[in-house]
Amino acid sequence: MTLVLSACSYRYGRVRPYVLRAFSYELPDGLTILLGPNGAGKSTLLKLAAAVVVPQAGRVSYGNLSSRSKEFRREIAWMPQSITPLPSLTAREYVAYVGWLKGLSRTDAWERAQQALRRVELTEQEGVRTTQLSGGQIRRVGVAAALVHDARVLLLDEPTAGMDPRQRRLFRDVLAKLVEDGVQVLLSTHDVADLAEEADHVTVMDRGRVLLSGDTGAFLVEAPEGTAPGRVAEGAYTALLERGEQV
Template sequence: MTLELTECTYSYRRWRPAVLQDLSYSLPSGLTILLGPNGAGKTTMLKLAAGVVQPNNGEVKLDSLTSRDRRFRQHVAWMPQSVVAMPSLSSREYVAYVGWLKGMSRQAAWEKAAQALTRVEMLEHEDVKTSRLSGGQLRRVGVAAALVHEAEILLLDEPTAGMDPRQRRVFRDVLKELSGEVGILMSTHDVADLAEESDHVAVMQAGRLAFAGSTADFLAHAPAEVAPGRMAEAAYTALSESYAL
């Protein structure tokens, strides 16, 4: 399924400047990293793509479904930047509850919750109340909740915040495995999250796309003299500076 944003403009208040202006974007298959500084509009773009908010102008579609169709969210999973604990629910109950909200039966949601927690190395904490989890653990539960109903599109807003290096490595492995099954768009302001696994990169600046293309094309913007380990950072800096001119 293809997720497309077409000439989308969005403002949180009608009298305020638009956060996004005439934004058009088609999510390619595989894993796409959405880069940009804080305040660039990455979260707003993901909210539009997830159908959480509707554009003031323009359209968001998943094949023939628009984001105003309630069936749209059955095919799109979204993990927000802030994952809020539900003190009365364990990790597995939390993930299963999200699956149920997405239209799964209670039994199917309960079974799939265990599988989703296993994928993010959190099954051993399945009976722990979410209010007792660390910040990194809670974010991994949030990722599991996004995975539970096996959506075709996975939207992740700063998912690696609060994770230690080993957890980030596990998370990248999970994304690499999933990228052959679903389209993934993951936002971050940290170019280290690009790694070698991403298939595509999109860069946002001031509510507009400064770049959208393959990872190889993105890295090609780095100056020739840059060391290999610094290419992503250098490419991002070069694109940001050229957009500001």
Template sequence: MSLLYTDCSFAHRPRRPVLSSLTLEFAGRCTVLLGPNGAGKSTLMGVGASVLVPDAGRVEWRGLGASGRRERAEYRRRVGWLPQHIGAVPGLTVREQAAYAGWLKGLSKRAAWDRSVRALERVRLTELAGRRSHELSGGQLRRLGIAQAVVHEAELVLLDEPTAGLDPVQRGVFRELVGELSESVRFVVSTHQTEDLADIYDAVVVFDRGVPVFQGDTAGFLGLAPGDGSPERRAEDAYRSLVRGEV
């Protein structure tokens, strides 16, 4: 199973494409998408989540297209999405917000409510199920976002900069969480941070100025770095050797 982009083009403004005839495959169980700010990662993820419609080309998961009207609903049931900015829904409890996300994905109200229990268990938020979602910390709100993305039992989840703004402890919790969930759910995680790369990811894609400049397994990526330093230092050195910096 893989998330496949075929000849995809997308522009936020005319004559300034972010993606141009891009063909790219995400085939790993847990893939990190690295790239500097402005590289086009969020656009790539938005197209993959069917939030953005490509100007040309096709995105598909297990043969289902992200853009076609007939296929889109089923595609969204199988592909979950966690954008960079997660908001609390005013007035809703943690469980109600998770269930609401499931209902928006096409579940019945009863199914969404029932499945919200399991979704919150998976992200370790069961004890906070009755708390108002606006009372959560930043790290807890990110975990609720993941619960929203998997409540309908998604097969693939796309996470855009999920650790931005989190402290080291919160990042550690996130790392453990994704590591556990990746046993049953595939992930593509967009970030410009390399600290946790060797711990949870089995595949790496480096994206710079709308173009993939590396695609392979984690060992191959780390092998681009000179010397025998720590995995964190090697990941940073390999990344720097590939990208030209923020646009």
């Protein structure tokens, strides 16, 4: 099944301009990186895709499931930019609590929390209070919480912000394993160095528009001739934004 946004429009308040207008997008399989500067509309796209907000026009669907249905919310998981640790809860208790909020029984939530933490390589930290975890670990707890009810699509909003290079590397490995298990991942970032050359697909947005959406190779060839090795993704991203400003 495929996650699809069809002619969606959304704005925050009646007098504000539309962030997205008649916006359509289809999420491909694998890992997709969603690139764009601040204000491009990335977070709004993710909120619409996760049914956190409802489009004022258009439709969001996953296969034959509407975003207004409970079944849709079981298949789609969203991780916001900020994960707030809860001082009284351990990592496993935190994930189990989220599972319970998503409709699992207490027993199922507790069992699946352990499984979800194993998927993000936090088994050894399951009994550690969330306030004692590192920034990278608490973000992986957020991923586990998103996956506790066996979601098939994972939407991540700036998940690597604040991570050091080692934490980012481990996080990339976690995502790669999820993709191998058939989970579709859409990861939003404004940092072009964030996985862009390792992703299966890249989508570039600016001012509520998609400038490019295709496989990683199609993105990288946008880099100007003579771009230095190691800066190809950055060159491609900059070239697309500059071209978009001219339209």
